[in-house]
Amino acid sequence: MKAVVLAGFGGLDRLVFKEIPKPEPVEGTVVIKVMAFGVNHAEMHMRRGEWAEAAEVSGIECVGVVDACPGGEFQVGTKVAALMGGLGRTINGSYAAYTRAPASNVAAIESELSWAELAAIPETYATAWTCLFRNLEISRGQTLVLRGATSSFGLAALNMAVNAGAKVIATTRSKERAGKLEALGAERVEIEGTDLSQRILERRELDAVLDLVGNSTLLDSLAMVRRGGRVCLAGWLGGLAPIAEFNPLLQMPSGVHFSFFGSFVFGTPGFPLSDVPLGEIAADVAAGRYQAKPSRVFHFEEIREAHRVMEANEANEANEANGKMVVVID
Known part of the structure; x- marks a missing residue:
């Protein structure tokens, strides 16, 4: 499968496209076909080597479709969101066509919103x-x-x-x-x-x-x-x-x-992701009660540009981000 991997720590050139094996189904995890993911400051710090941990494949969240779930927690084909649980930190994350997340860090998020709109939520x-x-x-x-x-x-x-x-x-x-x-x-x-x-x-x-x-x-x-x-x-x-x-x-x-x-605790016994009403939040977005549309949408091949915009915004050099940026995988 296609993925964006960290070829060492540093600048935008450290984000490299590479073919890597698709994750195998494992009990207690969910293999997700990634449709879109949000871009986060944590991933910028990981890329620059400023975070304590960084996996080869970055990305701490995504939305997509269940591809495999050996434990039966979710049916194949279910629309889901996944976040944290080591994604992008200790296990390969969402900058890929498929990712494998702990079942405790996955939640159903059935909605008629587009994948780009859903990716702005988790x-x-x-x-x-x-x-x-x-x-x-x-x-x-x-x-x-x-x-x-x-x-x-x-x-x-x-x-x-x-x-x-x-x-x-x-x-x-x-x-x-x-x-x-x-x-x-x-x-x-x-x-x-x-x-x-x-x-x-x-x-x-x-x-x-x-x-x-x-x-x-x-x-x-x-x-x-x-x-x-x-x-x-x-x-x-x-x-x-x-x-x-x-x-x-x-x-x-x-x-x-x-x-x-810190959102890294999501999925632990004291902070189950099921505690968060993601489905209700998506419904509020769809109804217009929350103005949660992504500020910018990038294609997968534009991941470096997304990081450039995020970095410029952090340095207060420009306000190109102006909200939540997401990446869609065509």
Whole structure:
């Protein structure tokens, strides 16, 4: 089968097309004919050798059709989504015509949406849903600050939080992007910065913060919420550098709940993928309640271009991505 393999770590030229064996069916796994997959920052970091693990074939998520399932968890021909469970990290991922994922990391996602539209959902919306409704326990009428809202993850979280009746204050690095966030239902848009807690009117009154910027803004996020409020760290748009110094005794506000969520736990006993209502999310997308259309769609042969756009967006050199990018396999 055709696949994109990592020929070592480095630049775009490290993504190389190669014929490799199709994965064999194994008990407890699902062989999936890949129809499309989302492009994620994690795969860029893996390509550059900045991640702890990287498989020969990258790609942490996909949508497609069940080709084989020895354990009987899914019928052959079922439309499914797969994410994490080692995909692209410890086992070959979705940058291929076929992939093999643990059955615990596969979910049925029957829908009339196109493959490109479905590919924009799994990793982004499963993670956003878990952060909002499990870690932050967001409910109607609460006020949420969403840091890094113009990322694909941020846009998904904004869609969901607004639809759940929360008041969302969204942040972005560029005021030119404010209109898009307001169109999706943000009550207000603030310019992102490490001093946001000093500028925001609702300081110490906020119910929750979903921080996708990362370590550089975490202490600032903790300073914003009320007693009993919640902060969830779930992204590193500001880079992977650790916090230089964090002393909970001096810097952690009393009575504030802080949690972390990384999607790599999906499929483990405490975080079954079946907990996430992917089918309902797809239905909400189809009904227009979530504006989750992919921002750009690439063909399989254009994988290097997809990574180039993602890198330029990360460096703030251009805003060519403008949301979730996906790749379709013709």
